[in-house]
Amino acid sequence: MIGRRKDRGRAGLPLTERADALRSALDIGGHELDAAATERARALVGRVEERWALKGGRTVVALAGATGSGKSSLFNALVGDDVALISPRRPTTAESAAAVWGEEESGPLLDWLGIHNRHQVPATPQNMPLDGLVLVDLPDFDSRETRHRVEADRILERADVFVWVADPQKYADARLHDDYLRPLRHHDTVMMLVLNQVDRLRGEGDVDRVRADLRRLTRGDGAGDHEVIATSARTGAGLDELRERIGQVVRARTAAEARLVGDVQTAAELVAEGVGQSTPPFTEEADARLHHALKVAAGVPVVLDAVERDYLRQANTRAGWPVTRWLSQLRPDPLKRLRLGDNTPGPAGIAPSDVRGVLGRSSLPAPSPAARANVQLATRQVAEEAGASLPPRWADAVVDAGSPREDNLSDALDQAVMGTPLRARTPVWWGVLGAIQVLLAVVALVGVLWLVLLTVLGWLQLPIDAPFWGPVPIPLLLAGGGLLAGALLALVVSVFARLGARRRRSAVEERLDEAIDEVSYQHVRRPVMAVLDRHEKTRQHLQRAAS
Numbered sequence: 001m002i003g004r005r006k007d008r009g010r011a012g013l014p015l016t017e018r019a020d021a022l023r024s025a026l027d028i029g030g031h032e033l034d035a036a037a038t039e040r041a042r043a044l045v046g047r048v049e050e051r052w053a054l055k056g057g058r059t060v061v062a063l064a065g066a067t068g069s070g071k072s073s074l075f076n077a078l079v080g081d082d083v084a085l086i087s088p089r090r091p092t093t094a095e096s097a098a099a100v101w102g103e104e105e106s107g108p109l110l111d112w113l114g115i116h117n118r119h120q121v122p123a124t125p126q127n128m129p130l131d132g133l134v135l136v137d138l139p140d141f142d143s144r145e146t147r148h149r150v151e152a153d154r155i156l157e158r159a160d161v162f163v164w165v166a167d168p169q170k171y172a173d174a175r176l177h178d179d180y181l182r183p184l185r186h187h188d189t190v191m192m193l194v195l196n197q198v199d200r201l202r203g204e205g206d207v208d209r210v211r212a213d214l215r216r217l218t219r220g221d222g223a224g225d226h227e228v229i230a231t232s233a234r235t236g237a238g239l240d241e242l243r244e245r246i247g248q249v250v251r252a253r254t255a256a257e258a259r260l261v262g263d264v265q266t267a268a269e270l271v272a273e274g275v276g277q278s279t280p281p282f283t284e285e286a287d288a289r290l291h292h293a294l295k296v297a298a299g300v301p302v303v304l305d306a307v308e309r310d311y312l313r314q315a316n317t318r319a320g321w322p323v324t325r326w327l328s329q330l331r332p333d334p335l336k337r338l339r340l341g342d343n344t345p346g347p348a349g350i351a352p353s354d355v356r357g358v359l360g361r362s363s364l365p366a367p368s369p370a371a372r373a374n375v376q377l378a379t380r381q382v383a384e385e386a387g388a389s390l391p392p393r394w395a396d397a398v399v400d401a402g403s404p405r406e407d408n409l410s411d412a413l414d415q416a417v418m419g420t421p422l423r424a425r426t427p428v429w430w431g432v433l434g435a436i437q438v439l440l441a442v443v444a445l446v447g448v449l450w451l452v453l454l455t456v457l458g459w460l461q462l463p464i465d466a467p468f469w470g471p472v473p474i475p476l477l478l479a480g481g482g483l484l485a486g487a488l489l490a491l492v493v494s495v496f497a498r499l500g501a502r503r504r505r506s507a508v509e510e511r512l513d514e515a516i517d518e519v520s521y522q523h524v525r526r527p528v529m530a531v532l533d534r535h536e537k538t539r540q541h542l543q544r545a546a547s
Helices: 015-032 035-053 071-079 107-113 146-158 174-184 206-220 239-252 255-272 284-297 300-319 322-330 352-359 369-386 392-401 406-418 428-459 474-546
Strands: 059-065 097-100 117-120 133-137 161-166 191-195
Touching: 015 035, 015 255, 015 392, 015 474, 035 146, 035 255, 059 071, 059 146, 059 239, 059 255, 071 097, 071 133, 071 239, 097 107, 107 133, 107 146, 133 239, 161 174, 161 239, 174 206, 174 255, 191 206, 191 239, 239 255, 255 474, 284 300, 284 369, 284 406, 284 474, 300 428, 300 474, 322 428, 369 392, 369 474, 392 474, 406 474, 428 474
Parallel strands: 059 133, 059 161, 097 117, 161 191
Antiparallel strands: 097 133
16 A cells, blocks of 8 residues: 555446546536546546556556656666666656566557667566566656656656655655646555655754655645655665565556546546536426416417407307397407317318418417517526526526527417317307297297287287286287396306306416427427436536546
């Protein structure tokens, strides 16, 4: 164990599941994720697959340090041979060099690392504890030569274990801590800290003081709490301890997975900076405002008024006073004027709404500018409230999803109204009261004709006495009673018609509410919820990758 935490390569999810979760998050998140973070994460997923295919029993340990830290001398001391070029002229290491312990095939791994300078360490009893080690001497990561820095960073991206070699003069250098140690907060199990050239510290307690300070700085970087190994390539101090620590890592054979797990965790956290801590719910209050605005824009109030007037007209036509029925028939059909009406399928199974859907729009008045503005405001409010707590990219995606084209929405609303049945089964009481009205009209007509006949016969001086019912002549009773009863029944019909019209209006409003709600769902709510669902799935996958 290198650091003081448990081996992350063995804790939590397996590496392959983490990499799959990260890939899924990138695929689902798409353009709503930061492009740079996504690109780096995809490159990492590729490296994970490549390194896992080459896993074997090899462990790649990279010696990294600043100019003058003596890492090449330390490399040669560990190898036991002058493999790395050492010169007083700096920088000296221009190309990475690798020393290989053990007989296991290392060519494909070194090819993947891009290291051509290779040295096979002889198999001796002293070297057996390091069997499986690939030790890499890197160029200086603070070199004045850009290609040297690029080479160092390239190998560091692929190494399994980092051995950070610092010297007493530059151990607190900002480049080491800010650019390398601080970003490796998930890699403390695959890191070692080496304070080299301790033979230059002459004062009593200087080595312990510098080691403690380097340990404190690293702990402050969030890179873990590490015991600093004090070494001197010139005197050999600390080399046995360093060799033993490296040997422990090599024998465990978990460093490659631990390193990649740390990479995936870091990448997932970086990508997750563009994802919210949670996914907000879809609020009912905003949905209610949207529904009301769509109803007004669809002309539903106009349709409901027409439905109510149509019911009254039909009730008066079927059950009203026969004397005034013809007046109701002369009034235009309020639903037909809107190109709406009965939606009962005909013999061929084709409903009028199907025909209207093919022929075109209804004759409903176009939404007013105020209604259009209300719809746009309501749709935007729904989207803005849904994405209020999300990062900007996701919030913009929610707003875009909740802002359909006005023409599409208007057509959908019109078709929804056209496809809704606006009439129902003819009420029974229409027929019953209508028949009574006809009977009363016939009675009144008989009485009137009887009175006319009596009048004509009287004028011709043909005396005929009218029968009486009590003090009232029966012809007059028939005429007056039929007309009076018909008028009174017409008032009853009017009251029933108004009650029925209100019930019909309420029933049709429920149907239209369902139709408008479907339009709201298809054109606003579902696209918004689709973005929210993508956000939630992305967040969960990133949590899984970083756990």
